[in-house]
Amino acid sequence: GAGVSQSPSNKVTEKGKDVELRCDPISGHTALYWYRQSLGQGLEFLIYFQGNSAPDKSGLPSDRFSAERTGGSVSTLTIQRTQQEDSAVYLCASSLGQGAIDEQFFGPGTRLTVL
Amino acid sequence: AQSVTQPDIHITVSEGASLELRCNYSYGATPYLFWYVQSPGQGLQLLLKYFSGDTLVQGIKGFEAEFKRSQSSFNLRKPSVHWSDAAEYFCAVGPNTGNQFYFGTGTSLTVIP
Numbered sequence: 001g002a003g004v005s006q007s008p009s010n011k012v013t014e015k016g017k018d019v020e021l022r023c024d025p026i027s028g029h030t031a032l033y034w035y036r037q038s039l040g041q042g043l044e045f046l047i048y049f050q051g052n053s054a055p056d057k058s059g060l061p062s063d064r065f066s067a068e069r070t071g072g073s074v075s076t077l078t079i080q081r082t083q084q085e086d087s088a089v090y091l092c093a094s095s096l097g098q099g100a101i102d103e104q105f106f107g108p109g110t111r112l113t114v115l
Numbered sequence: 116a117q118s119v120t121q122p123d124i125h126i127t128v129s130e131g132a133s134l135e136l137r138c139n140y141s142y143g144a145t146p147y148l149f150w151y152v153q154s155p156g157q158g159l160q161l162l163l164k165y166f167s168g169d170t171l172v173q174g175i176k177g178f179e180a181e182f183k184r185s186q187s188s189f190n191l192r193k194p195s196v197h198w199s200d201a202a203e204y205f206c207a208v209g210p211n212t213g214n215q216f217y218f219g220t221g222t223s224l225t226v227i228p
């Protein structure tokens with residue numbers, strides 16, 4: 001079956017521009033995570049969606065970052081006024097939504113480069 | 116604060132040799148522990164996880180890990196490494212409350228013939 005997909009796979013933008021990154025989770029998965037993986041760093045938690053509950057935004061690094069999840073499925077991570085330090089691989093993961101015991105299934109990521 | 120440390124940035128082993136990747140965690144309660152593998156161009160894949168019970172857990176691809184509470188460690192092992200095991204390995208701590216997972220910085224594994 002289809003896994004988690006992310007688009008675009010690569011994005012190059014200029015400093016100050018806005019970007020949108022898309023995540024399509026596995027069908028039926030109610031939980032969705034966004035992470036950021038910077039060079040030489042581990043994965044940094046950004047935001048968590050679970051069903052119709054209010055998202056956990058505690059990991060968002062600044063108010064330039066926001067995310068939505070429409071219809072409990074597709075999610076979009078938006079970065080406004082991008083900065084060079086935003087350059088990283090952005091990973092999306094989904095799970096069945098039964099808590100931390102669930103296996104997270106990761107997408108291949110979007111590599112963002114801010115010039 | 117919760118954290119995960121993977122002390123080895125890069126490890127090189129010969130094919131057929133044994134492997135141990137180190138992971139230490141800092142967590143205020145009984146942790147949920149995970150090992151993920153990231154092959155080039157691939158998403159992260161779960162190798163194994165620990166929540167409770169037997170402290171030695173078996174995973175996919177012949178990997179195992181042992182939870183040692185006294186050492187705050189969850190080291191990953193494999194008795195005989197294959198060339199296809201070359202990848203980046205991440206240890207993670209999951210919440211037993213809340214939603215935030217903490218990942219280590221990863222260990223890059225090179226396998227030489």
